[in-house]
Amino acid sequence: NAGVTQTPKFQVLKTGQSMTLQCAQDMNHEYMSWYRQDPGMGLRLIHYSVGAGITDQGEVPNGYNVSRSTTEDFPLRLLSAAPSQTSVYFCASRGLAGSYNEQFFGPGTRLTVL
């Protein structure tokens, strides 16, 4: 049981490049979500998913795309990276709707956009 895994751990991009941050969980959780954490701030929700084929926007969705083709995976795509997207990205998953179990967080991906 690996929990929530994220790859890569670190990434440096140039402005305008695209990339995909990977997130996977092996707990059969319906909910998965992506957050970003800027220096000195709390986490802000980017996108979330309540199950395969269903996604929705969070607080700060602009510049990011997501899809959920399987229960296990929830990749986050940056189509054209900008310096404002320099941040630490956390993926998280949690259990059934209506039961507020704690979210399980991945270890984070530190992204720098030059």
Next chain:
Amino acid sequence: AQKITQTQPGMFVQEKEAVTLDCTYDTSDQSYGLFWYKQPSSGEMIFLIYQGSYDEQNATEGRYSLNFQKARKSANLVISASQLGDSAMYFCAMGLSGDMRFGAGTRLTVKP
């Protein structure tokens, strides 16, 4: 709008003493969860404690307790007998269906 407010950017506490970290929230939903997470300098998010909006008793987990005052919309974290390893950022969060909002955090420093 859903909002979480942590008004203490930084707190200091003497080792072995208790400390309270403040958190207030705003929501029109009746059903929600309140959480506290710890983020050490290594960066991972560590779940500490959870309180459901319908729970009548305050949640406790070892040295952590959550002082839940629903009418005042506050969910303060109390850490008893502080240890040096408690030095970290602490985030309050509110969980709603499909969404979770975080406060800006409080940096706790435990002095020896």
